[in-house]
Every structure is written in C-alpha cells, then in structure tokens.
Amino acid sequence: xxxxxxxxxxxxxxxxxxxxxxxxxxxxxxxxxxxxxxxxxxxxxxxxxxxxxxxxxxxxxxxxxxxxxxxxxxxxxxxxxxxxxxxxxxxxxxxxxxxxxxxxxxxxxxxxxxxxxxxxxxxxxxxxxxxxxxxxxxxxx
Amino acid sequence: xxxxxxxxxxxxxxxxxxxxxxxxxxxxxxxxxxxxxxxxxxxxxxxxxxxxxxxxxxxxxxxxxxxxxxxxxxxxxxxxxxxxxxxxxxxxxxxxxxxxxxxxxxxxxxxxxxxxxxxxxxxxxxxxxxxxxxxxxxxxxxxxxxxxxxxxxxxxxxxxxxxxxxxxxxxxxxxxxxxxxxxxxxxxxxxxxxxxxxxxxxxxxxxxxxxxxxxxxxxxxxxxxxxxxxxxxxxxxxxxxxxxxxxxxxxxxxxxxxxxxxxxxxxxxxxxxxxxxxxxxxxxxxxxxxxxxxxxxxxxxxxxxxxxxxxxxxxxxxxxxxxxxxxxxxxxxxxxxxxxxxxxxxxxxxxxxxxxxxx
Amino acid sequence: xxxxxxxxxxxxxxxxxxxxxxxxxxxxxxxxxxxxxxxxxxxxxxxxxxxxxxxxxxxxxxxxxxxxxxxxxxxxxxxxxxxxxxxxxxxxxxxxxxxxxxxxxxxxxxxxxxxxx
Ligand code: SF4
Numbered sequence: 001x002x003x004x005x006x007x008x009x010x011x012x013x014x015x016x017x018x019x020x021x022x023x024x025x026x027x028x029x030x031x032x033x034x035x036x037x038x039x040x041x042x043x044x045x046x047x048x049x050x051x052x053x054x055x056x057x058x059x060x061x062x063x064x065x066x067x068x069x070x071x072x073x074x075x076x077x078x079x080x081x082x083x084x085x086x087x088x089x090x091x092x093x094x095x096x097x098x099x100x101x102x103x104x105x106x107x108x109x110x111x112x113x114x115x116x117x118x119x120x121x122x123x124x125x126x127x128x129x130x131x132x133x134x135x136x137x138x139x140x141x
Numbered sequence: 142x143x144x145x146x147x148x149x150x151x152x153x154x155x156x157x158x159x160x161x162x163x164x165x166x167x168x169x170x171x172x173x174x175x176x177x178x179x180x181x182x183x184x185x186x187x188x189x190x191x192x193x194x195x196x197x198x199x200x201x202x203x204x205x206x207x208x209x210x211x212x213x214x215x216x217x218x219x220x221x222x223x224x225x226x227x228x229x230x231x232x233x234x235x236x237x238x239x240x241x242x243x244x245x246x247x248x249x250x251x252x253x254x255x256x257x258x259x260x261x262x263x264x265x266x267x268x269x270x271x272x273x274x275x276x277x278x279x280x281x282x283x284x285x286x287x288x289x290x291x292x293x294x295x296x297x298x299x300x301x302x303x304x305x306x307x308x309x310x311x312x313x314x315x316x317x318x319x320x321x322x323x324x325x326x327x328x329x330x331x332x333x334x335x336x337x338x339x340x341x342x343x344x345x346x347x348x349x350x351x352x353x354x355x356x357x358x359x360x361x362x363x364x365x366x367x368x369x370x371x372x373x374x375x376x377x378x379x380x381x382x383x384x385x386x387x388x389x390x391x392x393x394x395x396x397x398x399x400x401x402x403x404x405x406x407x408x409x410x411x412x413x414x415x416x417x418x419x420x421x422x423x424x425x426x427x428x429x430x431x432x433x434x435x436x437x438x439x440x441x442x443x444x445x446x447x448x449x450x451x452x453x454x455x456x457x458x459x460x461x462x463x464x465x466x467x468x469x470x471x472x473x474x475x476x477x478x479x480x481x482x483x484x485x486x487x488x489x490x491x492x493x494x495x496x497x498x499x500x
Numbered sequence: 501x502x503x504x505x506x507x508x509x510x511x512x513x514x515x516x517x518x519x520x521x522x523x524x525x526x527x528x529x530x531x532x533x534x535x536x537x538x539x540x541x542x543x544x545x546x547x548x549x550x551x552x553x554x555x556x557x558x559x560x561x562x563x564x565x566x567x568x569x570x571x572x573x574x575x576x577x578x579x580x581x582x583x584x585x586x587x588x589x590x591x592x593x594x595x596x597x598x599x600x601x602x603x604x605x606x607x608x609x610x611x612x613x614x615x616x617x
Binding site: 182186187350353367432436457458460462467469470 | 501523525526527528530532541543548549550552554572573574576577578585595601602603611612
C-alpha cells in the first residue's frame with residue numbers, strides 16, 4: 001500500500017449531506033464530533049467541500065427536490081469514495097415510505113456501501129459504520 | 142449603488158439542514174431577503190392520512206427529531222380530546238417530564254450551534270458535553286437518546302420508579318453544576334458573545350405580534366405568550382410563568398432560551414416530586430371522529446395540530462403548523478439593514494428547524 | 501370547534517380586518533378537500549395565545565380565494581403552501597412562489613387532494 005492510500009484510511013474526511021431527514025440522525029452525527037464521542041480521534045474531519053471528501057455521510061430518504069443535489073455531490077467527490085447511509089429512513093425510506101414527495105432509500109440514487117440502521121442511529125453505530133467504511137477504503141473496494 | 146444577490150445556503154456550515162436565503166446586498170448591507178425552502182419536504186401530512194391513526198404517532202415523532210416528543214404529545218392530546226379520553230394524572234406528569242427534557246436538549250443544541258456560528262468553538266464543545274447528560278437521562282428513562290417515543294394515545298408507555306427518579310435528580314444536579322460553572326457565566330459576561338448578538342436582528346414588539354412570531358422569538362420581544370400557559374398536561378398543577386425579555390435582539394432571544402433551560406430543570410424536579418401514584422395509561426377503544434385543534438409549546442414555539450377524524454381508522458386530515466414556519470416572516474424583517482457577516486447569527490437566533498418547517 | 505364562525509368568501513377580508521383590529525395574532529390556516537368544495541379554516545389567537553378564534557370559509561372548487569396576506573403578511577407562506585398542496589386558486593398573495601415553494605418539478609402535483617393515493 002502506498003503512503004497516500006495509507007493516510008487516506010488514517011485520516012478520512014467526511015462530507016455530511018441531509019437529504020430530507022427528520023434531524024434525528026443529523027444531530028447524532030454532530031454529537032459524534034463533540035467531546036464524548038469525538039471521532040476526530042480516528043483522524044476523521046468533517047468537511048464542507050465534496051472535492052475534499054473521502055466519505056459521504058447521508059441522512060434521510062432521497063426525495064424529489066434534492067436527489068439531483070445528492071448525485072451532484074457524489075459525482076464531485078474524487079475516487080476512491082465510500083457512501084455511508086445513516087438511519088433507517090435513508091436505508092429504505094423507513095417511516096416516510098408512503099410520503100408522496102419521497103423516492104425511497106438513498107440507494108435509488110447513488111450506490112451505497114455501508115448501511116447504518118436505527119431511528120435515530122446511535123453515535124456508537126454511526127462510528128461503527130464509518131470504521132467499516134474505512135476498511136473498504138483501505139482495501140480499495 | 143449596485144445591488145448584488147448573494148445566495149446563502151442551501152449547504153452552509155452553520156446550518157445542519159438545507160435552506161437558502163437569497164440576500165440582496167448593497168455593499169455589505171442587506172437590503173432584501175427571499176427565502177427558498179423546499180429542499181427536504183417529504184409530504185408527511187399526506188402519509189398521515191394513509192396510516193392508521195395510532196401509527197401516526199411514530200410519523201409525528203419524526204416530523205422533527207429534535208422536538209419529537211412534543212409532536213407526539215400534541216398529536217396524542219388532539220386525539221384524546223376528540224375521543225374524550227381522560228388521561229391518568231401520573232401520565233400527565235410523566236409527559237411534562239419528557240417534554241421539558243426535550244426542551245433542555247433542544248435549547249442546549251441550539252446554544253452550541255450559535256456558539257459555533259460565531260466561532261466560539263470551546264463553548265460549543267462545553268454545551269454539547271453538558272447536553273450529553275440530558276441525553277443520558279433520556280436514554281435511561283425512555284430507552285432512546287433523542288426520539289423518546291413514550292407517548293401513546295391515552296397516556297405514556299413507560300414509568301419512572303423511585304430509584305430511577307433519584308438517579309435522574311443526581312444527574313440533573315451534575316448538569317446544573319456544569320452549566321453554572323461553564324455555560325451561564327460565559328453567556329452572561331463574555332464580551333465576544335455580546336459583541337456578536339446585542340443589537341443584532343431587532344424585532345420590535347409590534348412587529349413580532351403582527352408577523353405572528355412564536356416561542357422565544359416572540360418572548361424575546363417582550364410578549365408574554367407561551368402555550369404552557371394554556372395548562373395542558375400537568376402544567377396547571379406544577380404552575381408556570383413565561384420568561385420574557387424586552388430588547389428584541391439576538392441576545393434577548395439567547396437569554397430567553399438560557400433561562401428556559403434552568404426553568405425546565407426546575408419543572409422537571411417539581412414534576413418528579415409531585416407525581417401522584419397510579420396508572421400510566423388508559424385503554425382507548427373506538428375511532429376518532431370530529432375536529433380539534435391541539436396546541437403545545439415546543440422549544441421553538443407554538444405547535445398547532447389540526448386533526449379531523451371521520452370515524453374510520455384513518456384520519457381525514459392532519460395539519461401540522463410548526464414554529465419555524467411561523468418565524469420565517471419575522472426573520473425577513475430582522476435581516477434587512479444588518480451586515481452580511483451577521484446573517485448566520487441572526488438566522489440562527491430564531492432557531493430554525495427546517496425539517497419541521499417543510500414537513 | 502369552539503369559537504368558530506363561518507363566513508362567505510365575500511366577508512372574509514372584513515372579518516380578518518376585524519381580527520387585526522382586535523390585535524389577534526395569526527396562527528395558521530388549514531385547507532380541507534371535501535370532494536365537491538374546499539373548506540379553509542383560518543386560526544387566530546387572542547390574548548397572548550390563550551384564546552383561539554377560527555374563521556371558516558367554504559369555496560367552490562373552481563372559485564378563487566382572496567389572499568389575506570395584505571392584512572397579515574405572515575399568511576403568505578401558508579397560502580403558498582395551500583396553493584401547492586391543493587388545486588386551489590388564491591389571488592394576490594404578497595409573496596407568490598407560483599407553486600414552487602415546497603414541491604419540485606418532478607414531485608407529484610397537489611398531493612393533498614383526495615383520491616391521489
Ligand atoms: S432514521 Fe429516523 S431519526 Fe434518523 S433521520 Fe430518519 S426518521 Fe429521523
């Protein structure tokens with residue numbers, strides 16, 4: 001493994017996108033960044049720019065108004081990249097499955113690597129999911 | 142002078158959620174604002190007509206994950222009102238307990254985000270650390286950190302026993318100690334916070350009334366309006382006085398919320414000590430029929446549910462009127478005249494919750 | 501419901517003006533699709549929100565509702581929402597998003613109308 005690949009797995013940068021969630025999972029992602037859970041100890045940094053990011057963290061189901069934004073973000077991210085969906089509603093549509101403005105799970109729009117179920121997913125589960133994603137980054141898909 | 146339109150959002154570091162403000166600027170000064178919403182609208186009101194009415198509780202809880210308990214409470218109170226159900230008094234006290242717990246966690250979350258919006262990273266971290274204590278209480282008593290999901294039609298799902306109540310009191314004392322030491326003095330005395338918030342985004346009393354602001358935004362402008370004054374759940378027995386500030390600026394709104402954190406703490410302790418023995422739920426049979434309007438005070442303001450039942454298992458219509466939706470017009474008068482760099486702080490000062498707003 | 505009055509479309513504006521004169525605060529509005537007509541309920545709050553007053557208007561499906569947003573500016577958002585979620589015509593909204601506030605182009609049109617399941 002060359003040093004770029006090694007450092008990628010040691011310090012992956014995250015991009016978080018809210019695709020129509022109820023906020024429950026978003027605040028748990030934020031909680032991961034704060035002192036108690038502190039994912040920075042794994043070298044993970046939250047980024048606002050898709051071109052800097054290795055991991056895309058998506059919450060919420062894909063919906064009509066913003067699935068294009070999601071696709072756009074995904075396409076802007078450089079390879080290799082992994083997508084982690086946080087929350088049951090992002091995995092399958094969840095409680096929102098019969099809402100008219102919803103397309104369904106995130107995997108209807110972009111390929112997903114890791115699913116983190118839970119409504120809302122606990123910070124421990126989110127960290128687990130991200131660490132699983134790291135494995136994928138390391139092994140180069 | 143030439144005018145420039147600057148799109149603010151939808152992806153902006155200060156918002157965890159997507160909303161866009163089209164800011165019309167003359168140089169650094171804002172002269173006009175147009176909000177662009179709809180990035181995360183789901184259509185929950187329709188889904189509520191398709192689900193059986195009991196299942197709607199789970200849907201209502203997920204209108205917004207931050208104040209999920211209040212949504213379920215408002216819905217359950219509406220249905221109970223319609224079906225003429227008398228909720229046992231222990232359940233009413235338990236509802237107050239969780240409602241105030243959510244209020245504390247929501248206000249703390251907001252305070253952290255506000256601190257983050259003007260670059261006060263260490264306050265952000267401190268506040269969120271204190272918030273974890275509240276979330277632990279929530280997890281211990283209800284089984285979940287943020288979506289408590291303890292409401293059922295006719296009462297609550299879980300009880301709090303002696304031992305647990307004692308533990309809760311200990312944890313709250315721990316929280317209070319932390320808040321007294323590191324949060325309150327900073328908010329009250331720190332010059333940087335005042336520099337960024339005092340006099341920013343002023344909403345006068347008249348404007349607030351005319352634009353139908355709700356919650357801390359309204360109370361920060363000197364109007365003593367709080368739905369808890371309508372004495373739903375157990376607020377009658379516990380007693381309640383709204384917290385009011387008169388300056389109408391971002392700092393006043395901050396103070397209202399910070400004081401409400403302490404007020405909620407008192408209410409929780411009172412609720413625990415005054416809680417009568419008895420059942421926590423009654424069995425409810427039948428189907429809802431008729432129309433009701435149900436209102437509760439959410440952390441962000443007044444929440445209105447209009448429920449219409451038609452005697453079947455499905456509702457005819459469920460209308461959810463949320464506080465952020467009501468506060469956006471106020472935001473549109475707060476922003477003009479301010480500087481571009483103050484937009485994040487002023488926008489956050491109404492505590493926007495877009496998931497609520499767009500449903 | 502309690503404290504409810506039913507008015508015709510023509511009386512709506514005067515009734516709303518009366519609410520303003522009493523310093524009522526606008527709460528929200530609800531639109532109902534009753535198969536052959538629409539019913540719109542405006543919810544107002546009096547005395548710091550302790551009391552409520554509802555104004556109900558019945559409207560034929562092909563009729564146009566006058567906007568109250570010139571009296572209560574804050575009603576503009578909810579009127580936009582009604583216009584999007586229902587196939588209802590509202591004239592003179594202060595800030596008209598032209599049915600593009602909440603729904604996107606590909607979203608189902610007027611999703612809250614009955615019989616759209
Ligand atoms: S999984 Fe549940 S808690 Fe998380 S965003 Fe979806 S509805 Fe909200």
